[in-house]
Amino acid sequence: MASETNTGVPGAVDPRLLEILVCPVSKGPLRYDREAGELVSEKAGLAYPVRDGIPIMLPDEARKLPA
Structure with missing residues (x-):
């Protein structure tokens, strides 16, 4: 069963969490x-995966964005 946040959407990231998270590499939004x-x-050119509503904020797990 997929997890739900208070948004009611399975796998969605809680908006309150988005307000406080920053990139661990650039410290940017x-x-x-x-x-x-x-x-x-x-800023860092990276995309961090979100799995079951949980952001995986490890640089080794991030995908490099095309230039």
């Missing part, structure tokens, strides 16, 4: 890409 299921750091 993150943008949630709901379609891709990723938190995107434009």
Whole structure:
């Protein structure tokens, strides 16, 4: 069974969490890409996966964005 946040959408990231999370590499803001299921750091050029509503904020797990 997929987890739900207070948004009621399975796998969605809690908006309150998005307000406090920053990129661990650049310390800059993150943008949630709901379609891709990723938190995107434009400054670092990385996209962190979100699995079952939990952001995986490890640089080794991040996908490099195309230049």
